[in-house]
Amino acid sequence: MPELTYREAVRDALSRALREDDNVFLMGEDIAEMGGSMAVTQGLLDEFGPKRIRNTPISEMAIVGSGIGAAIQGMRPVVEIMYEDFLTLSMEQLVNQAAKHRTMSGGQVKVPLTIRTQGGAGWSPGAQHAQQLEAWFVHVPGLKVVFASTPEDVRGLLWSAIYDDNPVVFFEHRTLYPLKGEVPEELEPIPLGKARIHRAGEDVTVVATGRLVHDALQAAETAEGEGISVEVVDPRTLLPLDEETIVASVKKTNRCVTAHEAVVRGGFGAELAAVIQHAAFDWLDAPIERVGSKFAPLPFAPVMEQYVVPQVEDVLDAIRRTVARA
Amino acid sequence: MSTVEEKAGSGGGRVSNEGLRGFFREMLLIRRFEEKVEERFRAGELPGFLHVAIGQEAVASGVCAALEREDVIASTHRAHGHSIAKGTPIERIMAELYGKTEGCSHGYGGSMHLYDVDVGNLGANAVVAGGIPGIVGAALAFQMRDEKRVAVAFFGDGATNAGTFHESLNLAQLWKVPAIFVLENNGWAESTPAKQHLPLPVDELGKRALAYGMKLIEADGQDVEAVYLAALAAREHALSGSGPVLLHLRTYRLVGHYVGDPQVYRDKKELEEAKATKDPIELLRARLELSDDEFATLDAEVTAEVEASVEFAKAGTDPKPEDALANVYAPVDA
Numbered sequence: 001m002p003e004l005t006y007r008e009a010v011r012d013a014l015s016r017a018l019r020e021d022d023n024v025f026l027m028g029e030d031i032a033e034m035g036g037s038m039a040v041t042q043g044l045l046d047e048f049g050p051k052r053i054r055n056t057p058i059s060e061m062a063i064v065g066s067g068i069g070a071a072i073q074g075m076r077p078v079v080e081i082m083y084e085d086f087l088t089l090s091m092e093q094l095v096n097q098a099a100k101h102r103t104m105s106g107g108q109v110k111v112p113l114t115i116r117t118q119g120g121a122g123w124s125p126g127a128q129h130a131q132q133l134e135a136w137f138v139h140v141p142g143l144k145v146v147f148a149s150t151p152e153d154v155r156g157l158l159w160s161a162i163y164d165d166n167p168v169v170f171f172e173h174r175t176l177y178p179l180k181g182e183v184p185e186e187l188e189p190i191p192l193g194k195a196r197i198h199r200a201g202e203d204v205t206v207v208a209t210g211r212l213v214h215d216a217l218q219a220a221e222t223a224e225g226e227g228i229s230v231e232v233v234d235p236r237t238l239l240p241l242d243e244e245t246i247v248a249s250v251k252k253t254n255r256c257v258t259a260h261e262a263v264v265r266g267g268f269g270a271e272l273a274a275v276i277q278h279a280a281f282d283w284l285d286a287p288i289e290r291v292g293s294k295f296a297p298l299p300f301a302p303v304m305e306q307y308v309v310p311q312v313e314d315v316l317d318a319i320r321r322t323v324a325r326a
Numbered sequence: 327m328s329t330v331e332e333k334a335g336s337g338g339g340r341v342s343n344e345g346l347r348g349f350f351r352e353m354l355l356i357r358r359f360e361e362k363v364e365e366r367f368r369a370g371e372l373p374g375f376l377h378v379a380i381g382q383e384a385v386a387s388g389v390c391a392a393l394e395r396e397d398v399i400a401s402t403h404r405a406h407g408h409s410i411a412k413g414t415p416i417e418r419i420m421a422e423l424y425g426k427t428e429g430c431s432h433g434y435g436g437s438m439h440l441y442d443v444d445v446g447n448l449g450a451n452a453v454v455a456g457g458i459p460g461i462v463g464a465a466l467a468f469q470m471r472d473e474k475r476v477a478v479a480f481f482g483d484g485a486t487n488a489g490t491f492h493e494s495l496n497l498a499q500l501w502k503v504p505a506i507f508v509l510e511n512n513g514w515a516e517s518t519p520a521k522q523h524l525p526l527p528v529d530e531l532g533k534r535a536l537a538y539g540m541k542l543i544e545a546d547g548q549d550v551e552a553v554y555l556a557a558l559a560a561r562e563h564a565l566s567g568s569g570p571v572l573l574h575l576r577t578y579r580l581v582g583h584y585v586g587d588p589q590v591y592r593d594k595k596e597l598e599e600a601k602a603t604k605d606p607i608e609l610l611r612a613r614l615e616l617s618d619d620e621f622a623t624l625d626a627e628v629t630a631e632v633e634a635s636v637e638f639a640k641a642g643t644d645p646k647p648e649d650a651l652a653n654v655y656a657p658v659d660a
Contacts, residue, residue: 025470051470057500062493065459066466069477072448073398073467092490096453097460103653105441105449106432110656141654165656192658 001184007177009151010040010116013158014078016187018048021076024162025052027063028080028116037082038118038177060089064115068098068167071113076162084119084171085128098167099142110165114158120174120211120261121309127297130174132210132262137169138239138271144192145239147171149213151181153236156190164192173210173261195242197249201231204255204322206315207246207272208234212259212291219315228323238268246272247279254285255322259315264292286325289318341551343614349391349550350610353383355628356407357607359416362632363406363423363437367585372423374436379404381548381580384606385510386411388553389478389573392561398446398464399478400457402510403438405450408480413445420635426642433645434653454515455481455488458507462494465503465570476564478506483531484515487523495572499538502569506560509572510547512579517591532574540572547577548606578604 004012017024026041032055035042045053056063060081067077081087087094094115101109121130137145144166148154154172161168198213199220208216213234220230233249235241250256256276258269269290276288294308341349360378367376379386386407390399393412401408409419414430422429423437430442438452448464451457457479464477485491486509498505513520513528520528535542541563545556553575560571578600582589589597611621 054501057493057496059493059497061490062459062462062497065490065494066463066497069448069460069463069465070467070470071463072460073464075467075470077463092453092456093459096456097451101449102656104431104435104439105443105653106429106434107653107656108431108441108443109448112656144655164658166658 001182003180004151004155004183005177006151006154006172006179006181007038007040009155009183010158010172011042011044013155013162013187014041015044015047017076017078017159017162018044018052023074024076024078025054026078026080027054027056027067029056029058029063029082031055031080036080038174040177041080060086061093064090064093065097067113067115068093068101068111071111071167072101072109076112076114078114078116078162081115081117083129084117084133085131087115087117087133087169094137094143094167094169095140099140102166103142111167112163112165113167114161114170115167116158116170116172118172118174121298121305122175124300124302124305125298126300130298132260132293134171134209134238135262135266135268135271138268142167143239144168144237145171146192146237147209148236149173149176149210149234151179152183153190153196153234155183156188157192157236159187159189160192163189168192171210175211190236192237193240193242194237195233195235195245197245198232198234199230201253202229203253204228204257204319205231205233205249205253206257206259206319208232208259208315209238209268211261212310212315215310215312216259216315218312219319222316223319228319230319241275243275243279247276250276250280251283254283256284257289257291257315257318257322259291259310259318261309262292263295264290265295267292286322289322291315291318341554346551346610346614349387349554350607350614350616351624351628352387352411353550353607353610354624355416355631356383356386356410358625358628358632359410359419359635360406362636364585366636373425376437376585377404377583378581378585379407379579381578381600381605382510382512383407384550384553384610385508385547385575385577388550389508389557391554392557393446393476393478395446397476397478398448398461399480400448400461401440401450401480402454402457402482403450403452405438405440409440409442409447409450412442412447414440414442414447416631417635417638418442420639421642424639424642425644426639427645428638428642455485455490457481458485458490458494461505462498462503465498465505466501469501469503474565476504476506476561478508480508480510482515483509483511483513483520483528484518484523486531486534487515495535495538495540495570498570499540502567504564505570506557506564507570507572509574510577511574512577514579514583516583519591529576532572535572540570541568542572542574544574547575548604548609550606550610580605
């Protein structure tokens, strides 16, 4: 199997969709000549030209809004919002328009729009370039929300997002772009709404997203040395959520830790905990532990940033706490 | 729209007498429809929140007559006239206001979210300026596919202060997409008069087009012929590849912001004067020199249509409560 970085895997899904389908086009800030601020769209302008790889003004409302309008007319736009912090500028269009057109019209329109964005801490950008806001969008009926953590997943899920007839907010994690991983020779679409069990275990389930999937896997290795068998599940799609796989895992292990980089309060882990406690109340042997950032805007100084953002050690501590409960 | 050519029948930059009569009938239909809607709302029959556009009928009729069926519009919270003029049968609009499945949005939308995709109505929007960027995208799709269609956004003077408006016009002009931005300038942002929300005289609001290098076309929004001819010119320009148009139409809202609005913020004399001198229907009636009998005949016809639409709506089907969840997502192919 060929090996791609996470960045190349995103680009591969985009290239293939652009090659196969004239309705697919890209819009975003600095995505053409510059190839995107994360270099994801590098080379696409040369192959597909400026009509389909469109640099935009710094106008997040218009980027998302015009994507909505083109999507309703049968195109499959993939728009890039450079940092997920900037999604806040397009919230009106995402929440009031993209998510609601189908219901408001009584099913007359569909909005096959993909909004790619990225975020993630660990490089001291300060408070406005690394937030993890995925939970906001999970609260909005009409949107789908994806957060991919591996090259194979990001490629297969992005393909499915592009070909989904609904607006999909597609989160990539900045620190994962250089991550290498094997991908199938042929692109295999990964259906939205299917979790992935990364590692089987018996004693505790860690449900993790984004970068924390990798931290959870590392924590699981260490825990194994301590005699704790950890199962790591990545929902991959936060909305719709594969409740079945997650609940089945917790019913097997009887303990659960949720882990994401976003702040704990009101984070996606809260939704997971609610779903799990309701569906598996009688199976739980310990309270569900939630791992995430401390409740503060990201500070600049590296020592403070690292303090706020969850690390492998935080996941490990949470695993130990749940297992310690009789 | 089937009624367009019959109604307009223009030649040499003028609209024929017969064409003007067509406009008159449609504008009167919109007026009687909205009056009926107000009446039924006050009687407690209609749920929700209603905004009527009494006084602005010439904008809806004149602009939509210049469009083809395959052209698309995005409307505002004041959407009844645009929807009627773009070709949705009034009984389907009335049924929507009654929350029936026969409604043009099948009971999911209501007055502020009238859709009818078959005739190119992509939806009325309850967020001021919220529908404008989608129109840029629709126009972009037409441009990319080489289709001779235009996309049209209606909005008011209040919307021109929203960031969405500026971002959208900037992008539309940059990419020269075939869009028409219809500035339906009634001089009021809800209860706030232009002098409190615009830093330039209300009649000069079209100047905002200059900031984007955009073509500006202006017309008296109370004169349906002028509106129609201006909209035709706007459509031609938008399709020429030269870029979009800001179509600035100065109009008057002869009613409050919403049905039931006591208009404490508005000078009574100004309102009475506008009603006496700016009513587009009265202006056209005078111009056509309709006799009282002719008017009464037309009025009886459209009033009967409106009454029939109410009967249709009342006899409509209530959605099942659980239908609420039926259209949250488009189905995904297995």
